[in-house]
Amino acid sequence: MHDTLSQTFAALADPTRRAMLSRLSKGEANVSDLAKPFLKEMSLPGVTKHLKVLEKAGLIVKTREAQWRPCKLNGLPLKHASHWMDQYRQFWEESFDRLDEYLKTVTAKSKVKGKKR
């Protein structure tokens, strides 16, 4: 699937990539900076691949500076993802449960009323 939202979520569905974004939220970093915390678990080309996924998803922007490739975070895809999630906010906010409970109570009461109590 190559729709934008799917690409964004797919890119976020990996702890290594999320850690890279977290690092970038503290400021620009080049590839070897970003790789450093992972080189015990992973090869450098492995890191490059993760960065490619993030770049294709538009979550990072890679520029050129001599032999380095400074990367910076781009929030736009996160904005879209976050807005998509907002439509479900009622399903995790406490007020929803309360409203739900309230509506159930009301419905129950009107049923009793309908029975000419």
Place this chain on the structure above:
Amino acid sequence: MHDTLSQTFAALADPTRRAMLSRLSKGEANVSDLAKPFLKEMSLPGVTKHLKVLEKAGLIVKTREAQWRPCKLNGLPLKHASHWMDQYRQFWEESFDRLDEYLKTVTAKSKVKGKKR
């Protein structure tokens, strides 16, 4: 990767599954209800598999009612995902760009100052 956040994002990284969640945000639905919009593009077992992914990610809860399996949306994983994203909010909100611009201006000015203008 079987960490919770990865599972959530992976489950969301598919338009069919997101459409199913959207349907469930309008109320409970059983498997065939959920399947209906996709049966031109996909077989029923295909649908079942998508629902399993959503269920394992905790995004839906499946119950039993005779031969039907009513599903309902569970917002908790979305809550966690949304909170995770919040740490990046500054990267998509306009105020960030402004702060960024402001800081650049300040820096530029102090450089001039440093030159004993």
Place this chain on the structure above:
DNA sequence: ACTCTATTTAACTTATAAGTTAATTAACTC
């Protein structure tokens, strides 16, 4: 028990993701 509807499981294929090592490109330094 037979049958119909709803849903899942099994077994399989194909595509994609995630990782590797080895080789290559790019830009710098001496």
Place this chain on the structure above:
DNA sequence: GAGTTAATTAACTTATAAGTTAAATAGAGT
């Protein structure tokens, strides 16, 4: 131009995801 550092590409392996068809299970209704 030889060597060094930074990063990527190529070629490959292995694991997982996404889909299929065919068979099986679950629960009614007759």
